[in-house]
Amino acid sequence: MKKQILITGGAGFIGSHTADALTKKGYRIRILDNLLSAVHNNTWPEYVRGRGYELIKGDVRKKKDWVRALRGVSYVYHFAAYQDQRPDFSVFFTTNTVSTALLYEIIVEKKLPIKKVILASSQFVYGDGMYRCAHTGETFFPELRSVHALQKKSWEILCSHKAPAMPIPFREDQRVTPTNSYGLSKHALEEAALRLGKTYGIPTVLMRYSIVQGPRQSPRNLYSGALRIFCVQALTGKPITVYEDGKQKRDFVNIEDVVAANIVVLNNPKADFKVFNVGGGRGILVLDFAKLVKKITDSASPIIVSGFRRTDTRHAISNISKLEKLHWKPRFGPEKSIRDYIDWLRTFKTKKSFHIPKTFF
Ligand SMILES: NC(=O)c1ccc[n+]([C@@H]2O[C@H](COP(=O)([O-])OP(=O)(O)OC[C@H]3O[C@@H](n4cnc5c(N)ncnc54)[C@H](O)[C@@H]3O)[C@@H](O)[C@H]2O)c1
Structure with a gap:
C-alpha cells in the first residue's frame, strides 16, 4: 500500500511541485488548502486538478479541517502560510504558528502514527542577520x-x-532577528515544532527557504517577488522597478532544487529535529537580476532604480553547507527560473488581467 502524504498549502507553488515529485516516487497525495483568494481566486489551479490528488478545501487554522486531512497519513509537509509584509500582524501568527501547534496537538491527542513532519520556514527569520x-x-x-x-x-x-x-x-546556528510579522511567526513556528516534536517523539524538520523561483508562482500574489514583478513588467513594456540602489544582494533558489531538498530530508533520519537553509548558494545583485530578466525577455522596458520598502533587509544570503552534507546541492541558476517562469506565464489562464501583449503568447 502506497504511503499517504498530506501537503498543506499544496495548491501553491512549492507544495504543488513537491506533490508532483512525491507522486513519481510512489506516494499518495492529499492536499489541504483554503485556496486563498490572493493566490488562487478561490479555485483549484489546473496544475493540481486531474492528477489523482485528494483535494480538501479547508483551513489550517481550523482543528476540524486538520483532523479530516490527517486521517491515514504517514508524512506531513506543512506549507500553508500567510505571507508578505502586511499590517494584519495577528493573521501571520494564527495561520503560520497556531496552525503548527494545532497539528502537533492533534497528532498527540489522537495518537496518530505520523512518521515525520516537514515544515516551511523562511530565510526571513534571520532579518538582516x-x-x-x-x-x-x-x-x-x-x-x-x-x-x-x-x-x-x-x-x-x-x-x-x-x-x-x-x-x-546566514547559518542555521546563529541568533535569529526577524524584522517583520512573517519572520516572527515563522520563527515561533520553528520553536513550537521542534519543541513539541522532540517532546512527543515526532520527527520534525524545518526548511528555511531563501527566495524560491519558478513556474506556478501566482502572478496574482504580490508576495511572489522579484521574478514575478520584473517578468510581468518586462513583458508588458512597463518600467522594471528596482528598489534602493539595486546593489542589495539576494539568494535565489530554483524550485527544482527546493523540491529535491524536500525529498532529501523525507527519508533521511539524519535530518530529524534539524533546521536547514535551502538557498541558491550565492548572492546576486537585484539590479543584475533585473538586467537578466530584461535580456531574457528581450524587453525594451527601462530599468528604474528608486524607492525602498520599510522592512526590507539589505543583503540576504544563506550558507547552505549543512544541507549539502546530506548530499544535496543547488543545480540551477536564475536563468532557468526566468525562462521556465516565462514559458509558464504564456500558458497562464488569466493572463489578460496582466495586460501582457497578445503577441507574446
Ligand atoms: N516562495 C518562496 O520564495 C518562499 C520562501 C521562504 C519560505 N516560503 C514558505 O514556503 C511555503 C510555501 O510557499 P509558496 O511559495 O508555495 O506559497 P504559495 O502562496 O504559492 O502557497 C501557499 C498555499 O497556502 C495556502 N494557504 C494560505 N493560507 C491557508 C490556510 N489558512 N489554510 C490552508 N491553506 C492556506 C494558499 O492558498 C496557497 O495555496 C510557505 O510556508 C512559505 O512561507 C516560501
Whole structure:
C-alpha cells in the first residue's frame, strides 16, 4: 500500500511541485488548502486538478479541517502560510504558528502514527542577520535600518566606524532577528515544532527557504517577488522597478532544487529535529537580476532604480553547507527560473488581467 502524504498549502507553488515529485516516487497525495483568494481566486489551479490528488478545501487554522486531512497519513509537509509584509500582524501568527501547534496537538491527542513532519520556514527569520566590521573584524547584529537612513539613501549597514560593514551568510546556528510579522511567526513556528516534536517523539524538520523561483508562482500574489514583478513588467513594456540602489544582494533558489531538498530530508533520519537553509548558494545583485530578466525577455522596458520598502533587509544570503552534507546541492541558476517562469506565464489562464501583449503568447 502506497504511503499517504498530506501537503498543506499544496495548491501553491512549492507544495504543488513537491506533490508532483512525491507522486513519481510512489506516494499518495492529499492536499489541504483554503485556496486563498490572493493566490488562487478561490479555485483549484489546473496544475493540481486531474492528477489523482485528494483535494480538501479547508483551513489550517481550523482543528476540524486538520483532523479530516490527517486521517491515514504517514508524512506531513506543512506549507500553508500567510505571507508578505502586511499590517494584519495577528493573521501571520494564527495561520503560520497556531496552525503548527494545532497539528502537533492533534497528532498527540489522537495518537496518530505520523512518521515525520516537514515544515516551511523562511530565510526571513534571520532579518538582516550578522555583519562584520571591516576595521576591527568584530561581528554584530544590526537593527533594522531607520526610515531616516533610507530617505537619505544610506542603504548599507554601517559599523560603529560609520563604514559599510560586510554581511555574513546566514547559518542555521546563529541568533535569529526577524524584522517583520512573517519572520516572527515563522520563527515561533520553528520553536513550537521542534519543541513539541522532540517532546512527543515526532520527527520534525524545518526548511528555511531563501527566495524560491519558478513556474506556478501566482502572478496574482504580490508576495511572489522579484521574478514575478520584473517578468510581468518586462513583458508588458512597463518600467522594471528596482528598489534602493539595486546593489542589495539576494539568494535565489530554483524550485527544482527546493523540491529535491524536500525529498532529501523525507527519508533521511539524519535530518530529524534539524533546521536547514535551502538557498541558491550565492548572492546576486537585484539590479543584475533585473538586467537578466530584461535580456531574457528581450524587453525594451527601462530599468528604474528608486524607492525602498520599510522592512526590507539589505543583503540576504544563506550558507547552505549543512544541507549539502546530506548530499544535496543547488543545480540551477536564475536563468532557468526566468525562462521556465516565462514559458509558464504564456500558458497562464488569466493572463489578460496582466495586460501582457497578445503577441507574446
Ligand atoms: N516562495 C518562496 O520564495 C518562499 C520562501 C521562504 C519560505 N516560503 C514558505 O514556503 C511555503 C510555501 O510557499 P509558496 O511559495 O508555495 O506559497 P504559495 O502562496 O504559492 O502557497 C501557499 C498555499 O497556502 C495556502 N494557504 C494560505 N493560507 C491557508 C490556510 N489558512 N489554510 C490552508 N491553506 C492556506 C494558499 O492558498 C496557497 O495555496 C510557505 O510556508 C512559505 O512561507 C516560501
